[in-house]
Amino acid sequence: MTFLIGLTGSIGMGKSTTAKLFADEGCAVWDADAAVHRLYAPGGAAVEPMRAAFPQAVIDGAVSRDALKAAISADRTALRRIETIVHPLVADDRQAFIAAATADIIVLDIPLLFEGGGQRMVDLTVCVSVPAEIQRDRVLARGTMTEDQFEMIRAKQMPDAEKRALADRVVITDTLDHARQQVRAIVAEAREKLKDA
Ligand SMILES: CC(C)(COP(=O)(O)OP(=O)(O)OC[C@H]1O[C@@H](n2cnc3c(N)ncnc32)[C@H](O)[C@@H]1O)[C@@H](O)C(=O)NCCC(=O)NCCS
Numbered sequence: 001m002t003f004l005i006g007l008t009g010s011i012g013m014g015k016s017t018t019a020k021l022f023a024d025e026g027c028a029v030w031d032a033d034a035a036v037h038r039l040y041a042p043g044g045a046a047v048e049p050m051r052a053a054f055p056q057a058v059i060d061g062a063v064s065r066d067a068l069k070a071a072i073s074a075d076r077t078a079l080r081r082i083e084t085i086v087h088p089l090v091a092d093d094r095q096a097f098i099a100a101a102t103a104d105i106i107v108l109d110i111p112l113l114f115e116g117g118g119q120r121m122v123d124l125t126v127c128v129s130v131p132a133e134i135q136r137d138r139v140l141a142r143g144t145m146t147e148d149q150f151e152m153i154r155a156k157q158m159p160d161a162e163k164r165a166l167a168d169r170v171v172i173t174d175t176l177d178h179a180r181q182q183v184r185a186i187v188a189e190a191r192e193k194l195k196d197a
């Protein structure tokens with residue numbers, strides 16, 4: 001028996017950091033964004049389908065994110081078409097990970113868990129959250145995004161309050177120690193459920 005946890009949260013809320021805390025407790029972690037990076041890399045499964053649909057987006061044998069962003073800016077239907085190519089490949093990658101994992105708990109780190117209906121495939125959903133000002137400060141402190149770019153991405157995502165309302169558990173990522181405590185409680189709960197199953 002394996003217990004499946006879906007981990008989600010808005011940009012900069014602490015998903016990756018929290019995923020590492022789950023890994024520290026012996027959980028196997030699969031990261032959707034990392035899967036997309038593998039699919040776009042040279043030899044990745046998205047390269048040839050993407051070349052067929054967006055020939056200009058494949059540069060030096062890899063899918064170029066900048067070229068995809070240019071395609072999306074030029075054509076409103078492009079993101080939908082990109083998603084149609086990428087999402088089934090991401091699902092295959094996820095299933096292969098789940099099939100090969102030997103841990104008792106598998107954590108799926110999926111930014112768009114609720115947007116994509118992914119809650120149906122897991123036993124428990126967990127949303128990471130901090131107040132909006134801390135989120136903004138943390139994202140801008142990374143120095144990889146302007147305030148405008150951050151607001152654009154945030155506007156595209158389901159609001160934090162809605163995600164928190166949908167999630168079975170919320171992890172507040174104000175400090176590392178506090179987050180670790182909450183992760184340990186969720187892992188203990190999952191292991192109890194596995195014992196009872
Ligand atoms: C649009 C692309 C080229 C932008 O690449 P870039 O490296 O600039 O950004 P990155 O991938 O890090 O995403 C930035 C933020 O946008 C969010 N995001 C990414 N794709 C989507 C989407 N289709 N819908 C809503 N939010 C999205 C991410 O979760 C993240 O928080 C890239 O995200 C992409 O190819 N997306 C399509 C694949 C996809 O849907 N991925 C989501 C995870 S399965």
Ligand SMILES: Nc1ncnc2c1ncn2[C@@H]1O[C@H](COP(=O)(O)OP(=O)(O)OP(=O)(O)O)[C@@H](O)[C@H]1O
Nearest residue numbers: 010011012013014015016017138173174175176179
């Ligand atoms: N529990 C925590 N205590 C203190 N700082 C934290 C905590 N969790 C995350 N952070 C900080 O917040 C920032 C964002 O965290 P992280 O990269 O884990 O977020 P993310 O949700 O994975 O981001 P993205 O959606 O952009 O990929 C980082 O600088 C990280 O150090």
